[in-house]
Amino acid sequence: MTENEQLLQNLIQNCSEETAKAFFRRKNVHFKAQNEALENADPERFSNIWKIGRLDFEADTVVFAFAEVKADLSERTCRKAQFEAARKILRAENADAGLFLFKGANGAFRLSLVYKAYQGTKAELSPYRRFTYFVQPDSTGNTTFKRQIDRCAFDSLEAIKQAFSIEAVSKEFYRELSNWYFWALKHIHFPKQNNLSDAERNPVCTIRLITRLMFVWFMKQMKLIPDGLFDRENVSRMLQSLEPDESTYYKAVLQNLFFATLNTEMDNPKVPRRFRYKNEQGGDGHFGIHNVYRYEELFSKPDTALELFKTVPFLNGGLFECLDRVEIKPYVRIDGFSDRKDNELTVPNFLFFGGEHIEDLSESYGDTKRKKEKVSGLLDILSRYNFTVIENTPHESEVALDPELLGMVFENLLAAYNPETGATARKQTGSFYTPREIVSYMVDESLIAYLKTALQSEIGNQKSEIESRLRDLLSYDAEGNPFNESETGALIAAVDACKIIDPACGSGAFPMGVLHKLVLILSKLDPGNEGFLQKQIEKLDDVILRDELTRNFKENYDDYGRKLCLIENCIYGVDIQPIACQISKLRFFISLLCDQKTD
Numbered sequence: 175m176t177e178n179e180q181l182l183q184n185l186i187q188n189c190s191e192e193t194a195k196a197f198f199r200r201k202n203v204h205f206k207a208q209n210e211a212l213e214n215a216d217p218e219r220f221s222n223i224w225k226i227g228r229l230d231f232e233a234d235t236v237v238f239a240f241a242e243v244k245a246d247l248s249e250r251t252c253r254k255a256q257f258e259a260a261r262k263i264l265r266a267e268n269a270d271a272g273l274f275l276f277k278g279a280n281g282a283f284r285l286s287l288v289y290k291a292y293q294g295t296k297a298e299l300s301p302y303r304r305f306t307y308f309v310q311p312d313s314t315g316n317t318t319f320k321r322q323i324d325r326c327a328f329d330s331l332e333a334i335k336q337a338f339s340i341e342a343v344s345k346e347f348y349r350e351l352s353n354w355y356f357w358a359l360k361h362i363h364f365p366k367q368n369n370l371s372d373a374e375r376n377p378v379c380t381i382r383l384i385t386r387l388m389f390v391w392f393m394k395q396m397k398l399i400p401d402g403l404f405d406r407e408n409v410s411r412m413l414q415s416l417e418p419d420e421s422t423y424y425k426a427v428l429q430n431l432f433f434a435t436l437n438t439e440m441d442n443p444k445v446p447r448r449f450r451y452k453n454e455q456g457g458d459g460h461f462g463i464h465n466v467y468r469y470e471e472l473f474s475k476p477d478t479a480l481e482l483f484k485t486v487p488f489l490n491g492g493l494f495e496c497l498d499r500v501e502i503k504p505y506v507r508i509d510g511f512s513d514r515k516d517n518e519l520t521v522p523n524f525l526f527f528g529g530e531h532i533e534d535l536s537e538s539y540g541d542t543k544r545k546k547e548k549v550s551g552l553l554d555i556l557s558r559y560n561f562t563v564i565e566n567t568p569h570e571s572e573v574a575l576d577p578e579l580l581g582m583v584f585e586n587l588l589a590a591y592n593p594e595t596g597a598t599a600r601k602q603t604g605s606f607y608t609p610r611e612i613v614s615y616m617v618d619e620s621l622i623a624y625l626k627t628a629l630q631s632e633i634g635n636q637k638s639e640i641e642s643r644l645r646d647l648l649s650y651d652a653e654g655n656p657f658n659e660s661e662t663g664a665l666i667a668a669v670d671a672c673k674i675i676d677p678a679c680g681s682g683a684f685p686m687g688v689l690h691k692l693v694l695i696l697s698k699l700d701p702g703n704e705g706f707l708q709k710q711i712e713k714l715d716d717v718i719l720r721d722e723l724t725r726n727f728k729e730n731y732d733d734y735g736r737k738l739c740l741i742e743n744c745i746y747g748v749d750i751q752p753i754a755c756q757i758s759k760l761r762f763f764i765s766l767l768c769d770q771k772t773d
Contacts, residue, residue, distance in 0.1 A: 182324055187311050189283040191226050191240045194275055198227060198238060201328040205229055205238075212239065215262055219244060219255050220276075223263070234270040234331040239263055240277070247278025249308050249564050249572070250731075257570065260288040261302050271331055282310045285319075287338040289331070291569075304570045305338035308562070315395070318343055318560035318574060340571050343559070347575060348586060350548075350555045354525075355380060355587055356538035357549045363520040365507035378753060379508065381587050383424075383521070386432055386494065387552065388580055389760045395561045396772060400482045403427055404553055406527050412482075414474045416523055424521035426472040426479075429511050435483045436494040438465040447483060449476060464496035468513045493759055527551045563768045565690065566610075569650045577764040578610065581681035584757045613687040618648050620674075621691055628668035629661060647698055648691055655698045662699050669695060670709045672744050679747030682758030689745060689765065693736045703727055703735060710739050734769035741766070 175183070181197040191209070198205045210225040221242040229236045241259065243252055260274045271289035286306040307319040326337035336342055363372065364379040393399045402408040410416045413426060438447055449467040450460035460466045467483075470476050497508035510519030530550040536542050560574035622644045629640060646652040647665075655662060669692055676684045700706050707727050714720050727735030741762055749755050 178324055179320075182320060186309055186316060186320075189275065189277045189281065189309075189311075191224060194238070194240055195226055198273075198328065201326070202229060205328075212263055213266070216255055216259060219252060220259065223259065225263075225267075228269075229328065231330055235267075236331060236334065237263065237267050237269045237272045238275075239272060240275045243276050243278045245278065246280040247276070247282040247284065247308075249562060251278075252276065252284075253570070256284060256286065257288070257302075257304055260286060260304065264288060264290070264302065271334070273334070282308070284308050285323075287334060289335070302569070305335075305340070306570070306572050307338075307560075308572060308574075314557070315560050317558050321558075322573065338573050340566070340573055340576075343573060344575065344579060344582065347555075347559055347579070348583065350550075350558075351384070351583060352587065353533070353535060353547045353549045354552055354555060355384065356535045357533050358525050358552075359538070361520070361522055361525060363518060365510040365518045367506055367508055381584065382753060382756075383428075384552075384587070385580060385584055385757055385760060387428065388556075388583065389493070389764065390431065390436075391556050391561055392563055392577060392764050393767065395563055396767060398767075398772060399431075399486050402482055403431060404557075406553075412473060412475055412478050414472055416527070418524035418528065419522050421519065421521045421523065422469075422472050423523045423526050425513070425519065426469040429509070430467045430469065430479070431483065431486065432494045433464045433496040433509070433511050434467045435486045436489050437496070439488045440484075440486075447480065449480075462498075462500035464498065464511055468511065471513070489763065493756065493763060525551060526553045528554075530554075563764065565765065565768055567650045567690070577761055577768070578683075578686070580757060580761050580764070581683050581686070584681045584754070610683075610687075613683050614691075616684060617687040617691050618645070621648060621688070621695075624672060625665060625668055629664055631664070647695055650694065653698075657699070663705070666696070666699055666705045666709070669699075669740075670706065670743075673746070674744060675746040675748070677748055679749050679758050680754050682747060682761045685745050685747045685758065686761055686765065689737060689740055689762070692740050692744070693733050696736050697732065701732075703732060706739070707735060710735075730771050731769040734766065737766055737769060 178197075178200060181193070181200050185193045185197050195205075195207045199207060205227050206229070207227045208225050212223045212225050214220055214223050221244055223239060223241040225237060226240045227238040229238075239260075241256075243256075245251065256274065256276045260272060263269075263274075264272050271287065274286045274288060275283055276286070277283040284306055286304050288302050288304045291303050307323070309316050309319055322337045322343065327333050358380055359376055362376055362380055364376055367375060390399055394401065394404070406416075409423060409427060413422050415422055435447065439445060440447070445465060447467070449470040450463070467480075473479050496511045497506075498511055499506040499508075507518070510517055512519075528549075528551040530548055532546050533549045534545045535547045535549075536545045538544075562572045562574035562576050564572050564576065566572060566576050566578070622641060625644055626640060643656040646656045657665060672692075674685065674688050676682075679685055696703075696706055707724070710723055711720050714723065723735075726738055747755065747758055749758075
């Protein structure tokens with residue numbers, strides 16, 4: 175371990191003013207250590223706030239501050255208060271940017287880069303952007319933080335911004351994942367179906383595998399799926415064999431997780447989570463029934479596997495429904511969830527746990543410069559990055575892979591392969607990943623046009639200033655509700671009544687953008703959810719359903735109820751590619767999970 179790495183590890187394990195100063199001093203000899211008390215505008219949350227140093231570059235000044243948070247810190251807690259504290263410090267110090275360390279009582283900390291958002295040569299008063307790492311001392315999920323911060327030379331503001339760049343992290347992740355995808359296609363074989371060739375069948379099935387596993391990875395981040403299902407040592411003890419060329423991990427662990435666990439209710443005595451049984455003649459007593467476990471003979475400890483699967487929640491909605499169909503002949507095998515000897519499925523273990531090596535992927539990419547690409551096991555790749563279930567906004571982002579990544583990965587992978595020629599398939603599929611900024615613009619303009627019409631009876635001749643107030647309502651930077659009580663009621667009713675459809679939804683970029691903005695609107699118009707909840711209750715005649723809906727609002731985070739009702743009633747999408755709709759569903763499920771309190 176280098177001295178830089180050791181100092182960074184000290185900061186992670188024991189975040190303090192001194193460990194922070196030692197690390198930044200080592201990164202840049204021009205770091206000016208200081209120890210100056212700053213105004214604590216929120217003593218209820220922070221014990222104290224100190225300026226611990228500064229870096230003066232040729233055109234920019236960066237201040238460094240440290241604050242102790244009185245309560246424990248999690249990914250969710252204290253975000254807004256910390257952002258406000260950082261902005262006040264930057265204004266008071268007249269600095270271009272600041273690095274802020276907020277340490278919680280539990281030892282976790284948030285390291286944030288906050289800087290002014292310049293437009294031309296002038297900085298507006300309010301728009302600051304914040305990019306954040308959330309770090310926990312004993313977590314294995316600090317890999318992105320370690321890699322990015324250790325690489326940074328801290329010799330310019332631009333270098334620091336690059337260390338906090340989500341785009342850089344996402345681009346690096348996608349390159350690793352794309353390499354894995356093309357490498358995997360050389361070794362993966364899914365069952366034959368409808369006379370489709372390997373080149374037509376395997377890419378889509380492999381993309382489906384990736385997106386399912388990534389969704390599971392986000393659930394693991396929320397502690398809803400045990401880490402032991404992805405730990406090599408634990409898995410090797412659980413399975414009879416984990417030989418590289420066998421397909422035991424995908425079949426016994428992942429397929430059982432996808433189809434017989436996530437797609438099967440918990441604690442249902444009529445349909446318990448169990449291994450399939452064989453009838454007296456040795457035949458399959460659960461032939462074609464996909465919500466029972468298979469591959470029992472591959473486990474050395476089947477009961478241990480059942481215990482790990484036991485706590486995993488049931489996700490309805492068909493997201494992990496097995497696509498095999500055996501109701502009529504000839505059977506349609508798409509996922510290949512079968513322990514019959516004639517199962518053609520091959521997904522070797524080395525694709526998940528293989529060590530890093532070099533592969534020639536020039537033919538796959540159509541680029542002679544890609545002859546020496548690094549590839550490694552998919553679980554190794556996922557483990558090298560921080561994942562977060564906190565959804566980013568245009569003005570505040572956590573430097574980790576967030577749920578939007580699902581859409582980016584899906585659309586880029588699908589666009590990267592033409593089953594007929596091996597060349598790019600963008601023109602054939604129409605698949606393009608729409609950047610968040612463009613989505614945000616499209617969403618804003620659509621909603622402003624709709625809401626202006628909805629306010630016609632309330633605004634009278636005030637059309638000139640209504641758009642300005644609507645833009646404030648849709649802005650993450652502007653706070654509060656700019657509308658009076660009557661206008662607010664009309665806007666809540668308009669949101670409740672709106673119907674939004676994307677006729678070519680892809681992986682759901684536009685529908686997700688609409689969801690986030692509608693949630694923001696409701697959070698400003700109706701912070702306590704009283705008005706919006708009442709409108710939902712009025713639609714239900716059944717007392718039990720009303721009580722259940724009320725519990726969903728009251729027992730989860732504020733945005734959960736908003737999202738649930740908006741998804742159910744307001745947002746629609748279709749696409750020519752069924753797998754695109756499936757990815758959209760996955761993203762909406764994750765968005766709901768983000769705001770659901772786990773039991």
